[in-house]
Amino acid sequence: xxxxxxxxxxxxxxxxxxxxxxxxxxxxxxxxxxxxxxxxxxxxxxxxxxxxxxxxxxxxxxxxxxxxxxxxxxxxxxxxxxxxxxxxxxxxxxxxxxxxxxxxxxxxxxxxxxxxxx
Numbered sequence: 015x016x017x018x019x020x021x022x023x024x025x026x027x028x029x030x031x032x033x034x035x036x037x038x039x040x041x042x043x044x045x046x047x048x049x050x051x052x053x054x055x056x057x058x059x060x061x062x063x064x065x066x067x068x069x070x071x072x073x074x075x076x077x078x079x080x081x082x083x084x085x086x087x088x089x090x091x092x093x094x095x096x097x098x099x100x101x102x103x104x105x106x107x108x109x110x111x112x113x114x115x116x117x118x119x120x121x122x123x124x125x126x127x128x129x130x131x132x
């Protein structure tokens with residue numbers, strides 16, 4: 015069963031509640047999750063760099079943001095969106111967005127599906 019979220023706070027709550035599938039059509043949420051999906055396509059080294067930068071983003075702001083930009087092959091909107099998401103959602107959940115979820119783009123939205131542990 016999918017949970018539909020309309021804000022970053024609702025996304026955070028859905029993840030905290032153990033949701034297996036999350037859908038959003040909210041423009042702000044979709045933009046941020048599409049940035050995560052794009053970053054995951056950059057490969058494991060870029061994702062590892064972003065994950066390593068999460069604590070720096072949360073504690074130092076600009077220095078951590080610079081590290082995210084350094085590991086991203088194409089800086090710009092995606093990088094700043096990822097930094098904003100990390101700040102808004104918190105470290106542990108932000109890391110889980112890169113490691114525990116698969117993304118499927120929908121017309122006007124995005125669906126997240128939690129990876130099953132094997």
